[in-house]
Amino acid sequence: MPKEKSLVKNVMYKSLLSLFNIVVPIIIGSYATKIIGKDGMGEVFYADTIYQYFLIFGAFGIYNYGLREISRIRDNKEKLKQLFSSLFILGVASNIIVLLAYAGFIFFNYKGTSSFSIFAIYLFSIFSNLFYVEWANEALEKYDFITIKTIIVKLIYIVALLTLVKTPEDYLIYAGLISVALFLNNIISFVFIVKDIGFTLKCLTFRRHVKYLIMALIMANGNVLYTQLDKLFLGSNLGKDTVAFYTTPQNVVYMINAFIMSVVYVTIPRLSNILAANDEKAYLKLLNKVAKSLSLFLFPAAMGLTVLAREIILLYAKPEFLPAVPVLQIFTIYMITLAFESILSNQVMYVKKREKVLICFIICCGLFNLIAKIGLTKAGLLTPVTAVMTTVMANIILISLEFFYSTRVLKVDIPIFKLDKFKYLFISLLFIPITYGVKMIFASTVMITLVTMILCGSVYFGILLVTKDEVVIAILNKFLKRA
Structure with missing residues (x-):
């Protein structure tokens, strides 16, 4: 079974x-x-x-x-x-x-x-x-x-x-x-x-x-008051081409995010089963492992999408979609907030049956996003970029509320904001000078993308191997045992 x-x-x-x-x-x-x-x-x-x-x-x-x-x-x-x-x-x-x-x-x-x-x-x-x-x-x-x-x-x-x-x-x-x-x-x-x-x-x-x-x-379906709301406002007020400029980078981010979030969604049935057996210690151990594994891939993916946003849009679409480049860069921040919010909502509050509180948080932050969109529209400031920026703000507020409730009320030792997770972000910051250097040498979009990915990936995992990161070592040991 x-x-x-x-x-x-x-x-x-x-x-x-x-x-x-x-x-x-x-x-x-x-x-x-x-x-x-x-x-x-x-x-x-x-x-x-x-x-x-x-x-x-x-x-x-x-x-x-x-x-x-x-x-x-x-x-x-x-x-x-x-x-x-x-x-x-x-x-x-x-x-x-x-x-x-x-x-x-x-x-x-x-x-x-x-x-x-x-x-x-x-x-x-x-x-x-x-x-x-x-x-x-x-x-x-x-x-x-x-x-x-x-x-x-x-x-x-x-x-x-x-x-x-x-x-x-x-x-x-x-x-x-x-x-x-x-x-x-x-x-x-x-x-x-x-x-x-x-x-x-x-x-x-x-x-x-x-x-x-x-x-x-x-x-x-909180996304009704988040990204879905963005597209509805853009399509109704600015034309359907702006929906394309919004949705194209959103699709790119969601494709990458789906791969990264595999580790979260796969563990939800296991966490629910563990809590049903009243094993809080095993629950916290698995939760910490999930948070660290997620951070290992989340931060370099987000940074990679940010530094290669222009090249990704050109490869994925056509030059007429270049207005989507800044949208993609903001969406990478949204991807990070989505990951943290998913752990707090799905693996903490929902598996612990705190749906009512969670719903209140989602609706309140969604209404904030709705009010922000109305304000942007009336001020003539609504664009695909400002639309996703206010959605990121709404998601950050939502994370703050969920984190406060989980730690103070549910007394769960949430592991997602600890230093051992953010070290992956600090290492990923090296992608910025690496990409800048590559773009000074190469002009081809394909070459910039390939060389940057190879160099950034090598530096990132090289540092983790040298520092003997426990997650990377554990993954390598699993593959070596299978081999």
Whole structure:
């Protein structure tokens, strides 16, 4: 059963999946961005922003709640089957309601416009989410299946994209392929998990889950008042091309962030299971290990994105996307705050069932962000750069509130702001003079990127090896043992 599964193996599978999810979007996302251009991508990104608002209610917080609750009772097969069946049926009901609401929304607001077709494509995406059960696979730590399945689906998507998307007018085909890939990914997972867990209509419970699902819904979708809000304001006030300038660097950062955050998300089921057994000592030990492993990769990745922002945008998109360079640099700060906030919210407050307090914090900081956006708009200062800057400020306030509550009220010895974590940031600062030197020697965007990455990576890990960093040594020992 999942208890005996190797956490290192889970992290490796999750990291492999995240790495694949970085490489594919970088190659394919770059291809699509260059072929379709800022206008077509702006249409896709704006439609996706509206779709995401509806998806929030369709998802109904089941991912976070299901991940935590199934992790707690995963060794009891009968309870597991009943809980899975109850949550799945609730998910089907919420998605059907949202599907009807979305259909009505686009019919009354976009019928007869040029945007109607792309909004209609997202109807199929909402339908696909009826079968979304990845929360169950992750709670049972089936990362090997998730990884292999996702890679196969993505490869099919890549072949279809390269074959069918050839001109800027093919942005509808691009959006359609995304929806089809989502459906394949979800339906395969659904068939697999039903075969593994089973499905029942006996002894189902709904009412007792709803309250917690609503709290999980608000907690998990705080981005409505953060980055989603940014895109809505930009698209409504400045035009859809500004959404492209915002979303392109956001996608780059989120791709890298997904790989780095693998170590956090993989440990949530294990932490929930440990707390269910009332083992506080093991919980704190694992929490500290997660924080240190996260810091090892987070700070150099953020610094690397900052110093190579211009080159990344040119490689990923086209010169017309250069206004996105400063947005990407600010987004790297947001990436750091996201990582710390994720540990505090997911691995401390949520696994300790402090959803109500967490929701209050998220809403308060989200409202601060909303007020800041309104202020920027009225003052004529709203741009993709200022939009993400105020979102970073809101996230820093959120982190401060969560940290204070976790340390003072929950009495948890949070390890994320200690010196042994920030040494990785100090070493990463060496990337600035290294990159400056490389740019003085080379003019080619590709050469600057490759040489900088090689030199910075060598210096960073070289220093950690010389100083015998315990995380790096532990990782090397694991690989040497396998070899």
